[in-house]
Amino acid sequence: MAKSGVVEGDPMVALKKELQKLVKAIVEESSSDDEIETGFIDRATQTLQALKQRSFVKKHNGNNQNVDENSTSIWGLCPQEFRCPLSKELMRDPVVLSTGQTYDRPFIQKWLKAGNRICPKTQQVLSHTILTPNHLVRDMIAQWCKNLGVKFPGPVQYPDQDGLTEADRDLFLSLLKKMSSTQADQKEAARTLRSLTKRMPSFRALFGETLESIPQLLTPLCQTKSQTEIHPDLQEDLITTLLNLSIHDNNKKLVAETPMVIPLLLDALRFGTIETRTNAAAALFTLSALDSNKSLIGKSGALKLLIDLLEEGHPSAMKDVASAIFNLCIQHENKARAVRDGAVRALLNKIKSRVHVDELLATLAMLSSNQKAVEEMGDLGAVSCLLSLIKETSCARNKENCIAVLYTICYYDRTKWKEMREEESRYGTLSQVAENGTSRAKRKANGILDRLNRAINLTHTA
Secondary structure, eight states, X not given: OOOOOOOSSOHHHHHHHHHHHHHHHHHHHHTSSSOOOHHHHHHHHHHHHHHHHHHHHHHHHTTOSSOOTTOHHHHTTSOGGGBOXXXXXXXXXXXXXXXXXXXXXXXXXXXXXXXXXXXXXXXOBOSOOOOEEOHHHHHHHHHHHHHHTOOOOOOOOOOOTTOOOHHHHHHHHHXXXXXXXXXXXXXXXXXXXXXXXXXXXXXXXXXXXOTTHHHHHTHHHHHOSSGGGSOHHHHHHHHHHHHXXXXXXXXXXXXXHSTTHHHHHHHHHHHSOHHHHHHHHHHHHHHTTSHHHHHHHHHTTHHHHHHHHHHHTOHHHHHHHHHHHHHHTTSHHHXXXXXXXTHHHHHXXXXXXXXXXXXXXXXXXXXXXXXXXXXXXHHXXXXXXXXXXXXXXXXXXXXXXXXXHHHHHHHHOGGGHHHHHHHHHHHOHHHHHHHHSOHHHHHHHHHHHHHHHHHXXXXXXX
């Protein structure tokens, strides 16, 4: 049978001729002993469907050969699989989400920019927000349009809700390209990207659209053989840009799982200027909002470097470092790592100096679930420090955290009971918390008092 080709003239005539050839082929094969090729049947079904659709279009447009491509009657015929699940319209620029579902690009971009991190159709959490063109579906839609005798409409240019223009996107790509150029170009581009990602959330989102963007950004830091070769200003600008990217929720997973990111943040903590080290700590804090990132960062050895920076005590770094350590220690495995890396001593020293007491005391209370940490607290004079803090602070949350730590020490270390009894006898510190503290603080304070009183009664009985 002759292969069908494109027939000039009325598309209806071409479709009818194609259908006649296919039907003839099917009839001839059915009269022989051979099985009918399913390809003939499938093509005949498709051609019949196209003829049916074309007839519908012609009915609504008369005998006019110039079919109106904007007619809703035409696009209303499109198969369900060619419609975007969000817009319910024919897809002009089909793209695949990480879950494998296909959407029209402008509509899924709008969904993602609204802060959604799940697939609209499957409700699965997205592993990343990179959109991959679905060329197969686009070609099928284009063929469907050709069968109808209409032109494939192509992507619709919707205005960017974040105010990005094509010129902005071109600028973004050109800045990334400069990261492989001279050091002067790298420094200029890094400074510009730092500024843009600070001021414009839409520029932060651009980095999440392709897997190559973050590696391109960090090219200058990966090219150098030693940290002494990295220009301090360039390192600071690139690390700060990473921090800015990490603020965007949709970027957190992508940034942390880009292989070179965490090692480069650790290098910045070790060798950077104090500004660079502070922003590296802030980036780790921001990334650690995701539980999966807490594990990655904890395993990398970041806690030891953060604790070292905490001990150094640079005023500009303290808040970000304290927040990063707190966030990481929410995960059980990281508590043990922090204790091993000297967190208890560092935290107590700063609390005794009344430096960032709120954040550091909350972290100390969190670590008190680790027995080794509790033993170390007892040895380092935590009891007197915490009892003194209870008396001088007016913050109910701080009193609660102090009592929580004291309760754990009281449970594990009987040698500290005497110090607690003397404090209670002289100042009534525990009784005051048991009477006026938060509900949790009251429970813990009463628990300590009960244990101390039972110990006294046992002593008298003996």
